[in-house]
Amino acid sequence: MDQTTPAHIEHAHMLFPEGMQLECGFLLAPVRVAYRTYGTLSAARDNAIVVCHALTGDQYLAETHPLTGKPGWWSRMVGPGLPIDTDRFFVICMNVLGGCMGSTGPRDPRPDMPGEPWGTDFPPITIRDMVRAQKLVVDALGISRLFAVVGGSMGGMQVLEWAATFPGMVFAAMPIATSPFHSAQNIAFNEVSRQAIFADPEWHGGRYWEQGAIPARGLAVARMMAHITYLSEEALTRKFGRRVRRDPYNQAGAMSLFGEIFEVESYLRHQGSSFVRRFDANSYLTITRAMDYFDLGADHDGDPSRPFHGTRTRFCIVSFTSDWLFPTSQARLLARALNRAAANVSFVEIDSDKGHDAFLLDEPDFDRTVRGFLSGAAEHARIG
Amino acid sequence: MDQTTPAHIEHAHMLFPEGMQLECGFLLAPVRVAYRTYGTLSAARDNAIVVCHALTGDQYLAETHPLTGKPGWWSRMVGPGLPIDTDRFFVICMNVLGGCMGSTGPRDPRPDMPGEPWGTDFPPITIRDMVRAQKLVVDALGISRLFAVVGGSMGGMQVLEWAATFPGMVFAAMPIATSPFHSAQNIAFNEVSRQAIFADPEWHGGRYWEQGAIPARGLAVARMMAHITYLSEEALTRKFGRRVRRDPYNQAGAMSLFGEIFEVESYLRHQGSSFVRRFDANSYLTITRAMDYFDLGADHDGDPSRPFHGTRTRFCIVSFTSDWLFPTSQARLLARALNRAAANVSFVEIDSDKGHDAFLLDEPDFDRTVRGFLSGAAEHARIG
Numbered sequence: 001m002d003q004t005t006p007a008h009i010e011h012a013h014m015l016f017p018e019g020m021q022l023e024c025g026f027l028l029a030p031v032r033v034a035y036r037t038y039g040t041l042s043a044a045r046d047n048a049i050v051v052c053h054a055l056t057g058d059q060y061l062a063e064t065h066p067l068t069g070k071p072g073w074w075s076r077m078v079g080p081g082l083p084i085d086t087d088r089f090f091v092i093c094m095n096v097l098g099g100c101m102g103s104t105g106p107r108d109p110r111p112d113m114p115g116e117p118w119g120t121d122f123p124p125i126t127i128r129d130m131v132r133a134q135k136l137v138v139d140a141l142g143i144s145r146l147f148a149v150v151g152g153s154m155g156g157m158q159v160l161e162w163a164a165t166f167p168g169m170v171f172a173a174m175p176i177a178t179s180p181f182h183s184a185q186n187i188a189f190n191e192v193s194r195q196a197i198f199a200d201p202e203w204h205g206g207r208y209w210e211q212g213a214i215p216a217r218g219l220a221v222a223r224m225m226a227h228i229t230y231l232s233e234e235a236l237t238r239k240f241g242r243r244v245r246r247d248p249y250n251q252a253g254a255m256s257l258f259g260e261i262f263e264v265e266s267y268l269r270h271q272g273s274s275f276v277r278r279f280d281a282n283s284y285l286t287i288t289r290a291m292d293y294f295d296l297g298a299d300h301d302g303d304p305s306r307p308f309h310g311t312r313t314r315f316c317i318v319s320f321t322s323d324w325l326f327p328t329s330q331a332r333l334l335a336r337a338l339n340r341a342a343a344n345v346s347f348v349e350i351d352s353d354k355g356h357d358a359f360l361l362d363e364p365d366f367d368r369t370v371r372g373f374l375s376g377a378a379e380h381a382r383i384g
Numbered sequence: 385m386d387q388t389t390p391a392h393i394e395h396a397h398m399l400f401p402e403g404m405q406l407e408c409g410f411l412l413a414p415v416r417v418a419y420r421t422y423g424t425l426s427a428a429r430d431n432a433i434v435v436c437h438a439l440t441g442d443q444y445l446a447e448t449h450p451l452t453g454k455p456g457w458w459s460r461m462v463g464p465g466l467p468i469d470t471d472r473f474f475v476i477c478m479n480v481l482g483g484c485m486g487s488t489g490p491r492d493p494r495p496d497m498p499g500e501p502w503g504t505d506f507p508p509i510t511i512r513d514m515v516r517a518q519k520l521v522v523d524a525l526g527i528s529r530l531f532a533v534v535g536g537s538m539g540g541m542q543v544l545e546w547a548a549t550f551p552g553m554v555f556a557a558m559p560i561a562t563s564p565f566h567s568a569q570n571i572a573f574n575e576v577s578r579q580a581i582f583a584d585p586e587w588h589g590g591r592y593w594e595q596g597a598i599p600a601r602g603l604a605v606a607r608m609m610a611h612i613t614y615l616s617e618e619a620l621t622r623k624f625g626r627r628v629r630r631d632p633y634n635q636a637g638a639m640s641l642f643g644e645i646f647e648v649e650s651y652l653r654h655q656g657s658s659f660v661r662r663f664d665a666n667s668y669l670t671i672t673r674a675m676d677y678f679d680l681g682a683d684h685d686g687d688p689s690r691p692f693h694g695t696r697t698r699f700c701i702v703s704f705t706s707d708w709l710f711p712t713s714q715a716r717l718l719a720r721a722l723n724r725a726a727a728n729v730s731f732v733e734i735d736s737d738k739g740h741d742a743f744l745l746d747e748p749d750f751d752r753t754v755r756g757f758l759s760g761a762a763e764h765a766r767i768g
Contacts, residue, residue, distance in 0.1 A: 184620035184648045185612065191649040192609045195656070199601035201585040217583035225576045225609055228569065233711070236568035242679060262676065264568045265575040272579070292646065295626060324708065327617070 009066055011059070011095070011102025012036065016136050026123040029111065033137050034102025035094040038062050038078060039086030041141070046383045048143045049084060049374075050134060051093045052151030052158035055287055056223075056279055058101040061093040062086070067278045073360060083371035088378070089147065096158075097133040098125040098286035104133075106282030107209070118282075120206030125286055127154070127294045131161045135169075145169050147381060148374060152176035152318075152359035153326065154287070157294045160334075163315070164296060164307035172377035174370065176318040176359045179330035180304040180337055181295035186325060189229055190288040193222035197281050206282055215281050220272030222284065227271045232322035232355030240264035296337070304334070308341035314380070315345045316373040318366065320358040346373070393450055395443070395479070395486025396420065400520050410507040413495065417521050418486025419478040422446050422462060423470030425525070430767045432527045433468060433758075434518060435477045436535030436542035439671055440607075440663055442485040445477040446470070451662045457744060460751075467755035472762070473531065480542075481517040482509040482670035488517075490666030491593070502666075504590030509670055511538070511678045515545045519553075529553050531765055532758060536560035536702075536743035537710065538671070541678045544718075547699070548680060548691035556761035558754065560702040560743045563714035564688035564721055565679035570709060573613055574672040577606035581665050590666055603665045604656030611655045616706035616739030624648035680721070688718070692725035698764070699729045700757040702750065704742040730757070 011034035019029025036059045041048060051061055051074065062078040064071060078084040078091055095103040106122035109115055138146065149162045149170050156178025163173045179186075197203055200218025204211050228236075240263045247261040300306035315338055319331035328349050335347040350366045352358040359366065395418035403413025420443045425432060435445055435458065446462040448455060462468040462475055479487040490506035493499060522530065533546045533554050540562025547557045563570075581587055584602030588595055612620075628644040684690035699722055703715035712733050719731040734750050736742040743750065 181626060183617060184624045184626065184646070185615075185617045187626070187646050188612045188620060188648050188652055189609075191646070191652055192605060192612065195601075195608060195653070196580055196583070196605045199580070199605055200583060217579075221576060221580045221583055221605065224579060225573075228572045228576065231569075233567060233569045236572060240568045242565060242568065242571070262568070262571050262575070264572050268572055268575055269579070 009102075011066075013102050014137050014140055020129075020132055020136065022123055022129050023126045024124050028104065028123060030104070031097070031133055031136065032102065032104045032108075033094050033097070033133050034099075035059050035092060035137055036061060036063065037093075038091040039089055041090040041143070042383070044383075045143050046145065046147060046381065047088065048090045048092060048138070048141075048146050049148045049150060050138065050146055050162070051078065051084070051091055052134075052149065052155035052162075053093060053096065054151070054153035054155045055226075055291065056275070056284075057155070058099065059093045059095045060101075061091065068274075076362065077367070077370065083367045084150065084374065085371075089374070092137065092141070094134050094137055096130045096287065098122070098130070098283060098290060100280035100283040105280070106206075106286055107280050117209055119209070120282060120285070122282065122286055124293075125290045127157045127161045127290055128165055130290065131158050131165055134158075134162075135166060138169075145171065147383060148172040148174065148377060150174040150176070150370070151178075153178060153356065154291050156326075157182075157291065160296060161294075163311060163313045167308075167311050167313060170313045171381050172314050172316070172374070174316045174318065174373060175334065177320060177323055177326045177331075177356055178334070179326050180334045181297065182292050183330065187292045189225065189325075190292055193226060193288060194285055196221040196225070197285065203281065206285075208281065214276065216273075216276040219276045219279065219281050219284065220269075223275040223279075224268045224272040227268060229325045230355060230357040232324065232353055234322055234353035235355050236264060238353070240267060303337075305337035305340035308338055308343050311341060311343050313343065314377055315343055316369070317345065317347045318359070318369060319347075319349050320352045320354070320356070320363075320366075321349060322353045323356040323358065325356040393486075395450075397486050398521050398524055404513075404516055404520065406507055406513050407510045408508050412488065412507060414488070415481070415517055415520065416486065416488045416492075417478050417481070417517050418483075419443050419476060419521055420445060420447065421477075422475040423473055425474040425527070426767070428767070429527050430529065430531060430765065431472065432474045432476060432522070432525075432530050433532045433534060434522065434530055434546070435462065435468070435475055436518075436533065436539035436546075437477060437480065438535070438537035438539045439610075439675065440659070440668075441539070442483065443477045443479045444485075445475065452658075460746065461754065467751045468534065468758065469755075473758070476521065476525070478518050478521055480514045480671065482506065482514070482667060482674060484664035484667040489664070490590075490670055491664050501593055503593070504666060504669070506666065506670055508677075509674045511541045511545045511674055512549055514674065515542050515549055518542070518546075519550060522553075529555060531767060532556040532558065532761060534558040534560070534754070535562075537562060537740065538675050540710075541675065544680060545678075547695060547697045551692075551695050551697060554697045555765050556698050556700070556758070558700045558702065558757060559718065561704060561707055561710045561715075561740055562718070563710050564718045565681065566676050567714065571676045573610065573709075574676055577610060577672060578669055580605040580609070581669065587665065590669075592665065598660065599665050600657075600660040603660045603663065603668060604653075606668065607659040607663075608652045608656040611652060613709045614739060614741040616708065616737055618706055618737035619739050620648060622737070624651060687721075689721035689724035692722055692727050695725060695727050697727065698761055699727055700753070701729065701731045702743070702753060703731075703733050704736045704738070704740070704747075704750075705733060706737045707740040707742065709740040
């Protein structure tokens with residue numbers, strides 16, 4: 001396996017040579033945004049849906065992933081006849097700014113030092129920066145108003161930022177399994193991820209590319225931990241319980257009783273090692289930081305309702321009962337904020353034992369919710 | 385700081401040259417058990433309470449810790465006039481087998497290779513092995529029956545194992561914030577901890593002592609992650625929220641927006657770095673494994689009630705509402721198992737927002753529960 005492969009794939013993208021000024025004040029130029037579209041833009045250009053991906057997702061939403069060879073991350077949701085129906089809607093999905101699947105990110109060369117990648121000198125990115133980069137593509141496609149913006153987890157943060165920053169452009173918004181701000185506990189988990197990466201000797205202060213290395217073990221540990229937070233106790237118990245299997249590596253020497261490991265351990269190790277083949281450590285650092293900064297109330301004396309005053313966007317907030325990373329209590333704070341702003345809001349809590357990842361998995365109630373909300377909104381928008 | 389300091393402290397202990405046969409079949413000899421006692425053993429030898437410590441606890445229960453200089457981990461609970469009243473009871477606390485505070489563990493020399501520490505070749509230990517090592521000390525003290533065994537988290541597992549393995553010896557048992565088996569989610573968290581240690585280059589396959597090194601960064605990451613699981617979302621929000629402070633290190637270069645970090649990050653880093661000064665990585669591996677193996681039903685077709693059939697021990701199970709590592713649902717499984725065994729059981733769920741660590745913190749309702757249960761049991765036992 002060539003561990004540096006991800007850098008060498010060509011991704012469909014738009015290039016914006018003039019770039020954009022980031023929230024931190026830095027002028028990032030050029031800016032490249034990699035994207036994929038599904039379905040057909042109507043003549044009236046009124047049927048576009050932006051789907052925003054989560055921390056480790058990307059633009060390969062509903063097609064075979066060019067790196068992993070697996071189906072796109074929302075193939076079960078987006079396609080002809082599916083809840084996000086590409087026979088009806090034009091779906092755009094873009095790799096986030098700071099990512100590693102073709103959009104400008106830490107692996108790109110610095111404009112001021114040709115041939116030298118940004119690495120950890122890449123400027124800090126916010127969720128709003130991600131959304132403003134996405135708007136460059138939407139504008140370039142000649143779309144002045146999005147029918148909807150949909151996304152889960154960090155994708156949900158982008159949905160909220162779209163509606164807050166460009167209120168006239170978003171007819172309907174569906175923030176899923178998300179929160180009006182990143183909680184202390186979630187910042188804490190992200191920080192442990194980052195420390196795991198920093199602790200890897202192959203991290204080389206973020207300049208691992210110079211050594212032809214990647215901090216694979218640290219990144220794998222980060223992913224393993226994060227993966228636990230995406231599931232639920234019930235899901236782990238149902239899938240693995242306390243079942244054991246032989247340990248193929250016996251990493252800890254004799255410390256393993258009878259040379260066995262628990263199946264859940266084997267599963268996590270696989271999650272960790274497959275992740276490092278497709279994700280860049282500096283992007284992981286940049287994007288987790290962006291999540292940590294996210295706080296809708298930050299510029300408004302802590303009031304997350306303020307960005308939405310006067311909004312005409314119709315919202316459907318979705319949470320899942322067993323999601324403890326973005327629990328229903330946080331979705332409820334969001335619903336209250338939107339209610340205070342007198343927005344048009346519905347709030348659906350889906351009964352699921354699959355944890356935070358439920359929005360990516362087979363949950364018929366959730367599918368019906370997505371389909372129903374978009375159909376209803378399309379009727380009001382008189383499209384399709 | 386001399387990072388190898390912990391090895392060189394003298395701890396009060398008993399030595400058992402004939403050792404003991406471990407559950408894995410290995411004859412471990414000699415066996416050394418480090419212990420502390422508080423209060424006075426009565427002439428009838430009927431007032432002894434064994435307090436069992438958790439994963440990273442030790443025998444310094446109610447006195448200044450010789451390494452950290454801090455008060456013992458249960459100083460607020462154990463002492464004259466306190467809920468575990470040393471004016472009345474004789475309290476014994478022992479470092480667990482496999483630990484690093486004086487009991488036989490991976491840092492000890494191998495009997496077959498003089499001068500060579502066990503490291504990862506230390507045999508796997510179970511919770512029952514820990515309890516059987518403790519019984520050697522109790523026997524040596526001439527105590528044929530314990531008035532009570534009390535402990536939280538992994539200490540609670542030991543309480544259950546004491547009552548299951550030596551039913552005639554335990555008059556009262558108080559398993560706190562614990563479970564009848566280690567859950568898949570908790571095994572998963574432990575596994576990430578272990579992988580973080582394995583990923584540290586200073587781990588040297590467990591033979592770090594040969595390099596005069598310790599896997600400090602990996603162990604710190606393990607501790608940081610575990611520490612999150614000991615708290616609760618509410619506690620983290622209350623203590624830190626989204627407050628920021630200047631980043632003294634700026635570890636990730638420019639990636640930190642305005643050079644600030646969140647206070648919760650700074651707190652976790654401190655937790656990680658102070659932990660590595662007092663704990664041994666191989667002990668961490670050994671003890672987390674022991675927790676993972678714990679399953680009261682394992683030898684009984686998965687029925688955790690079986691070990692308690694006919695028991696005369698009186699149990700008081702305690703859980704905390706915000707504990708998501710050992711949630712009330714698991715305590716309830718334990719209560720049901722003990723009920724099926726027709727044991728004398730009470731079950732108290734304490735309302736607390738402090739998470740798993742609540743049993744170590746200021747929770748007046750919990751203090752009253754401990755005091756009340758022990759007083760009531762002492763009356764029945766006609767002691768004190």
